[in-house]
Amino acid sequence: MNKAVLKAVLRKNKWFAGLSPSLADSIIRLGRVRNVDNSLIYSASDSRDGLVALISGQVRLTSFSLSGNPSFLLITSPGSWIGVTSALDGRPYGYDAFAIGKSVVFHLSQERLDALINESNEYYSAFVRMVCDHLRVSIQNLIVLRNRRPLHRLAQELWRLAERHGRPTKKGVVIDLRLSQEDLAVMIGVGRQTINRLLKSLEQDGIATAKYTSVTIHNLAAIERLSLSEAVDS
The missing domain is CATH 2.60.120.10 (Jelly Rolls)
Structure with missing residues (x-):
């Protein structure tokens, strides 16, 4: 995939758009584009494997109750990043990520992510901000779910x-x-x-x-x- 096209899609995400040029370019350079048509990207119990951004298509994030019924469902849009919490805290994902139809993702492996965040405190802080962004959205959604x-x-x-x-x-x-x-x-x-x-x-x-x-x-x-x-x- 053309680097300019890839960067344009990733910049749809406010977090990525706000990164320093050096970090944004490093992420693009170190990551890999993958076709994941109608396939499981990772399951809830899988160990961390870096970060994934949706480039095109659809990815569903789903968690299930003990009875096997879906208890959470989110549809990601191009530019969205998933897997960040597990990538930083080392715990299993906690939800399934499944690509529906023809989908393309950008994968930054755990090994390359670790090397990148170890380069500087600035880079590490940038990924912490991503977690904070996700947390704020989750809290806002919880407020809406409980009150509206x-x-x-x-x-x-x-x-x-x-x-x-x-x-x-x-x-x-x-x-x-x-x-x-x-x-x-x-x-x-x-x-x-x-x-x-x-x-x-x-x-x-x-x-x-x-x-x-x-x-x-x-x-x-x-x-x-x-x-x-x-x-x-x-």
């Missing part, structure tokens, strides 16, 4: 998916990520019946239509308004 109404949580997730993965059509913005209703339910922390009711409500209002594995947003402005709503559960 399910409809607003769904709208926020649909807005995020439309912004990063949406495909404009005559009927609206299509989110075609092979997402089932069960997937959406896990993503916003509700049950199957609740997500079905919420999607029907959006369809009745002419805002969005859900099919087997895709969602079409007909009124993006309405989704945005719902996603920004401050109303909370009583």
